Amino acid sequence: MRHIAIVGSGPAGYYAAEAAARAWGDEARIDVIDRMPVPFGLIRTGVAPDHQSIKGVARRYEQTALADNVRFVGNVTVGEDIAVDELRDLYDAVILATGAPExxxxxxxxxxxxxxxxxxxxxxxxxxxxxxxxxxxxxxxxxxxxxxxxxxxxxxxxxxxxxxxxxxxxxxxxxxxxxxxxxxxxxxxxxxxxxxxxxxxxxxxxxxxxxxxxxxxxxxxxxxxxxxxxxxxxxxxxxxxxxxxxxxxxxxxxxxxxxxxxxxxxxxxxxxxxxxxxxxxxxxxxxxxxxxxxxxxxxxxxxxxxxxxxxxRSAALPGVPFDEREGRFVNVDGRIAPGLYCVGWSKRGPTGTIGTNRPDGFGVIDLVKSDIGDGEGRPGREGLDALAQERGLDIVTFRDWQAIERAEAAAAREGSPREKFVDIAAMIAASQRAP
The missing domain is CATH 3.50.50.60 (FAD/NAD(P)-binding domain)
Structure with missing residues (x-):
């Protein structure tokens, strides 16, 4: 079994998750970790609100997110709630897909x-x-x-x-x-x-x-x-x-x-x-x-x-080499260190379109495949869950996100697809409502 952690749930993160799910099928467990309780990164908060056709690509990411071997782990901040090195101990590969939020x-x-x-x-x-x-x-x-x-x-x-x-x-x-x-x-x-x-x-x-x-x-x-x-x-x-x-x-x-x-x-x-x-x-x-x-x-x-x-520019993470001039992680073709990778804007800087991240995501999984082989029997998801429980982290799953999404759609003004929650506490509260 291969255990893969992807940090960031934007386009680069979900394309990498899609590639990993295809590469290993049931022989992999893929956790997509995000500091926000809601997925899709810049699709939600970067793409212009009047460009709804572009936002439609999220439907593809949703298919990946609902796969049996993929899990969304929202409301967890890597670098604060859990360190990158701790993830590296838990997973065979950690892929930083944090984009360029600054x-x-x-x-x-x-x-x-x-x-x-x-x-x-x-x-x-x-x-x-x-x-x-x-x-x-x-x-x-x-x-x-x-x-x-x-x-x-x-x-x-x-x-x-x-x-x-x-x-x-x-x-x-x-x-x-x-x-x-x-x-x-x-x-x-x-x-x-x-x-x-x-x-x-x-x-x-x-x-x-x-x-x-x-x-x-x-x-x-x-x-x-x-x-x-x-x-x-x-x-x-x-x-x-x-x-x-x-x-x-x-x-x-x-x-x-x-x-x-x-x-x-x-x-x-x-x-x-x-x-x-x-x-x-x-x-x-x-x-x-x-x-x-x-x-x-x-x-x-x-x-x-x-x-x-x-x-x-990307946001630096404790313990991860960072190029201040270029505003991205120091890497060679996506490799940062043994078991640690980056993809998308955090790899190459903020260039290209949303679609540019797809070959990038599949490319990084090719690297991971060649590096980790059959995996090393790391605890992966079970280890993350144990650590989250120990630290009192309130993980938001993709099903929880769907409850948030339903609540946003119900609150929409006429002619709008949703009225977004702009407060994390309100998102968490909505995620806990009964469907």
């Missing part, structure tokens, strides 16, 4: 001002992550600045711009919906250090901006390269460039403007007398061999709210 910091003056948030926090706020439910961003100003040129920046801008009616069918949480309904934001500036050809926004997400009821996307035509240069781009980039060119021809005729500000590198955040952000000081950049270089020319953008969307 923001990459933008190291500029004023980053600690009030109403400056990283995207992990801001996205977590409108997605109902218990760690960020009380964030309470002030939306009473006219201008929001979103820093970054990827799809997360687009998500934040789109969520800020939508009307309450446009959230029909989404699972945005009530506290965020109410705050956005009362928002006074009229201008959303999206800042990027490089130009249109270097942005990482995909055509589908860019195209959504053309269909917003009260917002219009604008690009300064002077920021666009000559049209002939689009020919050298990859097909997806060409589509994105075509949309940005369309934005440059769009007229400002709606109450909210989403303005793309290319070649703009934030230098510092300027605060008001109350310690709240009031402006972003920006330096103009120019491209040199595809890289942004400083020009020395600066200007200021009014900013009543700032959200930095410049990437994520």
């Amino acid at each position: 923001d990459r910091a933008l190291a500029v003056e004023g980053a600690g001002l009030a109403n400056v948030f990283g995207s992990a926090a801001f996205v977590g706020w409108y997605n109902g992550h218990p760690g960020f439910a009380t964030l309470d961003p002030a939306l009473d100003g006219r201008t929001a600045v979103v820093i970054g040129m990827g799809n997360v920046a687009l998500d934040v801008a789109r969520i800020l711009a939508k009307t309450p009616a446009e959230f029909e069918g989404s699972d945005i949480v009530a506290h965020a919906l109410d705050a956005l309904a009362a928002s006074r934001v009229e201008r959303i500036a999206i800042l990027g250090r490089r130009g249109p050809h270097q942005c990482q926004m995909t055509p589908k997400e860019l195209g959504e901006l053309l269909h917003l009821e009260r917002a219009v996307p604008l690009v300064d035509p002077a920021d666009l390269p000559p049209p002939a240069e689009d020919d050298a781009l990859e097909p997806g980039q060409r589509k994105s460039s075509a949309l940005l060119r369309e934005f440059a021809r769009t007229e400002d005729g709606k109450p909210i403007v989403i303005a793309f500000d290319f070649f703009a590198s934030p230098l510092r955040f300027v605060g008001d007398d109350n310690g709240r952000v009031a402006a972003v000081e920006v330096e103009e950049t120019a491209l040199s061999d595809g890289r942004a270089v400083a020009t020395g020319r600066t200007y200021r953008i009014p900013a009543d709210l700032v959200v930095t969307c410049i990437g994520y």
